[in-house]
Amino acid sequence: MTLTEIAALPKPTTEVMRRRAxxxxxxxxxxxxxxxxxxAQRRIALDGVVDFLAAERPGHPSPAPDADAAAVIHAYELPAHVWSVLADRAAASAISLADYMRQELITSARRSTVADALLEFDEVLERDPSLVIDREAVAASIRYARGE
Structure with missing residues (x-):
């Protein structure tokens, strides 16, 4: 994430994050x-690699955040325990911390939920209140299409 602002993210990611917020x-x-x-609090598959690297390189410090990552850490007021977990994952992925955080936010936005879809319908209804949309039917259709 070369910028600390959400504008540094791709437009679709920005839209999803703003809608969720x-x-x-x-x-x-x-x-x-x-x-x-x-x-940072959720254990992911990559944590197995992080654990392996920590066991194989005892005492090896986590990589220091680069300038872009430091700006993000400061902008979002991330405590050390959060950014250190993310830094270890970034190192295990062989990418910078800023790029790792950007990638993870994009991935999160791509994992749309039924609630995300309903929020989009709500925005449509805000723009055109004359529309009649049955939210429950929409939610049921989405769940059906996803096999839920």
Whole structure:
């Protein structure tokens, strides 16, 4: 993430994150901060590689954040325990911390939920209140299409 602003993300990711933030009643920056916190707290497959590397290189420090990552860490006020987990994952992936955080936010936005789809329909209804959309039918259709 070469910029600390959400504008540094691709437009589709920006739209999803802003929509989710609005639904959560949070400023976008705070929502992104919470996304990064959640990512650091959730164990993922890559953590096995992180654990292996830590066992094979005891005492080897985590990589220091580059300038872009430092700006993101500062902008989102990420505590050390959050960015160190993300830094270890970035190192295991052989990419910079800033790129890793950007990649993970994009991935999160691509994992759309039924709630995300309904939020999009809500935006359509806000633009044109004359439309009649049965939210429950839409939700049921989405779940059916996803095999849920």
């Amino acid at each position: 609005r639904a959560a009643g949070l400023p976008t920056r705070e929502y992104l901060r919470r996304e990064l916190f959640a990512l």
